[in-house]
Amino acid sequence: MKPILSYLKLYRTQEDRELATAFARIIGRKPLNLDLYKLAIRHASSTVVVETGRNNSNERLEYLGDAILGAIVADYLFKKFPYQDEGFLTEIRSRIVNRESLNQLARKIGLSVLVEFDSRRRSRLSHKSIYGDALEALVGAVYLDQGFKRCQAFVLQRLIGPHFDLDQVVQTNLNFKSRLIEWAQRENQSIRFEIIEESGSQHSREFVAQVVVNDEAISTGNGFSKKKAEQAAAAKACELLSLL
């Protein structure tokens, strides 16, 4: 640990000091290299390409953070579920680190506020996964700034621990088709699933399914089996109907 005085030197402006405090609240430690954290909240849509031609956005940090986060969560679940097979572990991991889940998490920990603060062009913030991207980039920044062990502590104690109920994650029903059917019964709507297209050769057939609610087609989905095409169409329908 560096003494307090060196931090005062590191953070030269009042804005830097405030930003450092905001990040410290999120990650549990004062940033050493604040520039990494500033970069983490800089989305490509609000980036000015600097003169060297180097793209000065958080996309490289996001690539790194995605891999580090994946490894930390893989290790965590490996030890948490010693009797489950790799298919189970992979599925649970993807439920934790998927785009929507990371977007929500970024909002919960207050990272989204910093991203908005950084962005000079609010109109471009419509990009769907801007907060989740920033969260992955932040994991990359913490890894580079603090090393693997401290990054692991940040992910487990500040992200996974307080914000995921593992029992609930395991029990969540990700079968979109049955969710839709439950919804239709509850709301007294008629619903059916149809395969409307088949294509491809014998070895790689592909299907297009559609979801029809009250005789109106509301979504379609593709897949390499009828079941997968139906799931894809049902997932879109769930999103449209806000059932996620």
Added chain:
Amino acid sequence: MKPILSYLKLYRTQEDRELATAFARIIGRKPLNLDLYKLAIRHASSTVVVETGRNNSNERLEYLGDAILGAIVADYLFKKFPYQDEGFLTEIRSRIVNRESLNQLARKIGLSVLVEFDSRRRSRLSHKSIYGDALEALVGAVYLDQGFKRCQAFVLQRLIGPHFDLDQVVQTNLNFKSRLIEWAQRENQSIRFEIIEESGSQHSREFVAQVVVNDEAISTGNGFSKKKAEQAAAAKACELLSLL
């Protein structure tokens, strides 16, 4: 570091001592928990399900090792190529950690011999990626046994460093279509690419392409653009013609 004597205690049988020496030659350190390494070379095809119902193969270790290896290589490339974007980094990483590359690497470092030694049923060894799977599992075992830092040193100093020429990896032509065309010119064969099917809605069109050599269709491929469908068909053709 534990003193030498404790290793003598750890490795009880002559076979264990020999196995520990063999692993030490591969990873550069004596295993602490030899059981992890034994598990790493135990492929599902040669596994007896133990009484607890716990699947005693290397698949869980492979899941963990895949994630750890991905993170270590992501970090390595991030620092090696400070001016390249995340698309480049992702592509180079997948060239290093893809199944075929890991299979070859497992043979180069002598891990394949240990896997064969372990397997009681050679006939099942036809499984394509058994060596690459074992290598990922070994990375998982080293991570659990030695921690992140030493696992990182193993991957960089014993796997990536001696066995990958990064300049060559970057320059490798992965454009299957142009490889095929080069082959056809060299071998004086006629070749053409055809789009034989289009399907899907306006927003997600899909295409099926086929490769025709001397008026005979030899492979097909699917993709969300004509170019991708052609690449997929060309990749299969390259495999058939042993051009990979």
